[in-house]
Amino acid sequence: MSDRRRLTGPANLIKPNIPEIVSNIDNKNQENTNSTSSIPSFFIKHAIINNANGSAYLEINNTIIEVSIFGPRPIRGSFIERGSLSVECKFLNHIIQPMQDSEPSKTGMSNIEHRLSSYLESCILPCILLEKYPKSTIDIQVSIISIDKSMVNSKSNSSLLWLMNWIVICTSIALIDSKIEIKDVISSGQIKLTRNGKIKIGIEDDEVEECIDALISFMNLRNDEIVGIWLEGNQSNLTESEMSLIIDECNKMSKIIRANMNSYLINNI
C-alpha cells in the first residue's frame, strides 16, 4: 500500500543495498571505554522544547536522545480517576534500526520501538503519582536522533539495553522538567555477566562467549526499589547468587549515574 499522505518517492523506488563497512576506528574507541570499565561521560540538557511541558536532551558518545513530555492534558470523554500514560519511542527516519530484518513501516512503531516503549512505560508507571491527575493524559515521546555506529551492525543485545538505559535517564530528567509529581527519579544500570562471573559495562560486540545482559532500573532514593528488569541471553542456568550479583552491580552503576543526575539537577534547576 502506498502512503498517500507522505511523499515517499515514485512507486517503483528501489532501496539500494548499503554494504557493511568494518571500521577499525570505532572498535578502538570502544576498547578505550571498556578497558577503564567505567561509564563514559554524558551530556544532559533540560527544557529545550518550548511547546512541550517537559523535555530533555542526552548525548553519550554517538547516542543522542531527546524526550519530550506533553501533559497532563485533559482528555475528552468520560471521567477517569487516574491519569493515563502513553509512551512512544521512535527512531528518526534515517536511522537503520538495530536487529531489524524487515523494512520498518512509516506508520506506527517497529518491533524494536515497541520493546523500548513498553519497558519505559513499565518503569515510569510505578513512579508517577497518577492518582493526582484525574481525567488527564501524560504523553511521553522519545526520539532517538542518533545511535552508535557499532549498534547498527551488532547483533548483541547489550547495545539495545545500553540505549534503553539512557532513554530511561533522559526521560527522568524530562519528567522533572515537566513538574509532574513523581515518587523518585529513576536511574538504571546495565551490565554484562559472562559465564565465568565477570562483570562488564558498556557495549561490546566482539564478545562471542555466552553471557547475560541485564538492565535494571531503580528508584535509588526510595529504598532502591526496582521498577524494571530486562534480561537478555540464556537465563536457564541463572542462579540466585548470580542474580543478586547482577542486581548489586546494576545498582552500583545506577547510583553513579544518579549522583551525576543529582548534581546536574542541583546546579541547573
Next chain:
Amino acid sequence: MSEAELQQVKFPPEILDRIAPDISLKRHFAIGVRPNLRNFTEFKPIEIANSSQLQESNNNVISSSIIKSGSTTIINTITLGIIENINPNEEKKKKFTTIYPNVEILRGRSGAPTDEEMILSQNLYETIYKSKIIPSESLKINNLGISINNEEEEEKEKDAKQEILYPDLNSNEWQYINLSNQYNKSYSFILLSSIKVYSKSQSTNSLFDLCYLSIINCLKNLKLPRCYINESNLLSTKISIRSRKSNVRGLINTNNNKLNLNLDLNRTEKIKLNLTDGLISSNYGVVDIIKKEKESESENENENENENEKNNEKNKLIETILLCDLEGEAEETSILSRLTVITNKKGTMNKISLINGDLNSEITFDILKKAIEISQKRSLQQGV
C-alpha cells in the same frame, strides 16, 4: 451584606495570545512592538550547524543539516533511493527533478501527518521542482560498476575479496566483462529528505523558510556515491512464487538488493546543481495598524454619539505595515495576508507566493516592492 462584585480578570500575555489573538496583537502594536518583541521588519536569527556527525554515523545518510532558530530546531537528513528509468525517451523530456521531503513536526501526538506537515512537504517538493535546481541528468547513475569476486586468489576463504570495477576507472579490465541484460538498464537516484521539526514556535510560513534553507544547505554539501551490481546477482535467476501470505500478485520485485552503494568516500562525486548563491526564503505578513488617534478638535457636547464615533473613525490614522518572519500564535491566527519571496544573490527571484487573505489589509504594489527589497538585502547578507 457586601455587594457581589464582578472582578476584572487579568490574563498574562501568553494566555491572551491564545484566547483573543486579535486583541493581543492590537495591544502590542499600540505600543509599537510585536508579540515576539521583534521589530516589524526584523527576522528571527538563524543558526546553521556545520556538523557532519549524522552522515558519519549513518551509512545511508548522504547529507544532513541542522538549523536552529530560537528554540526551533530542524534536523534534515537526505537518503537515497534508486529508480529504474523504464522509458528513457520520456525521462529525457523531464529536464529537472526534485526532492521528496517528509516533514514531521513534534506536537505530542502520534498518528497520521497533520495538514500542516502535508502542506509543507508538498510545497517544498513543488518549489524545488519549479525553481529548476536539480537537473535530472545530475542524478543519473552513469558508470554503474560491477563487483567481482577474485576466486582464484583466495579460494579457501569464505568471503573472497571483492573488487569493484567501473567502466570509466577500470577500462582495461572492463573489456573482458560480459554484460548481462541487467546492466543495460538505466538508473537514477532519488533524493529522499526527512525533516524533523522540534519545538515549533514559528508560523507555517516561517517553518517553510527554515525547511527550504535546510534542504538547500543539504543539497550544497551533497555528494553522490558510486553504485555497483554484484556479479553473483547478475547470474542468479529468480522465480517468483506466489505465497499465501502476501497479497502481491504477479511479479515480485526482482530488483531487490541488486544495487549497492559504494561508501568509499574517495569515490563520491559532488552533485551538479543549478544553484545560485544566496538563496533564501523570506516570509511576510501584511496588517493594518492604527497609528495614533488625532485629537478631535471640537469637543462639542451637543453632537450625538453616532457622529462622535464617525469622527473617531476619521481621525484614526491607519497604516498598512509589513511584518517579517511571522511567529507565535497571535500572528499566525490573525494575520491572513501573507507573502513568501525566495531570492538569490544575483538579484533574481525564484518564487513569490502571495495570499491576499485579509480584505482590510490587502497587499499593495508598494508593500510587495518593499518585501522584495528586504528579501534581496537578506539574500546578500544571509543567503546560503
